[in-house]
Amino acid sequence: MSERELLMKKLSGANFAALEMQLYLDTHKNDSKALKSMREYQHKAMEYKNEYEQKYGPITVNDPFGDSDYRWLNPPWPWENESELIK
Numbered sequence: 001m002s003e004r005e006l007l008m009k010k011l012s013g014a015n016f017a018a019l020e021m022q023l024y025l026d027t028h029k030n031d032s033k034a035l036k037s038m039r040e041y042q043h044k045a046m047e048y049k050n051e052y053e054q055k056y057g058p059i060t061v062n063d064p065f066g067d068s069d070y071r072w073l074n075p076p077w078p079w080e081n082e083s084e085l086i087k
Helices: 003-027 032-056
Strands: none
Touching: 003 032
16 A cells, blocks of 8 residues: 555545544534544544645645646546556
């Protein structure tokens, strides 16, 4: 697994955990421990996203990109597994 794929897996995992905590909090709004966990996962996801974008470019078309080019269209796209790309 490449460094790029590993970083995307970390980002996906942190985003998933944050969303799961958010869903839990929909029915347990007074659980301060869960709220703290959700915020920690959100923060970690933001760190992974920033690192990914600095190294490999934007993850979505709405993310910032360089002033001189439109890097969103540069392959591979974030959901593409480099080892599965047809060459």
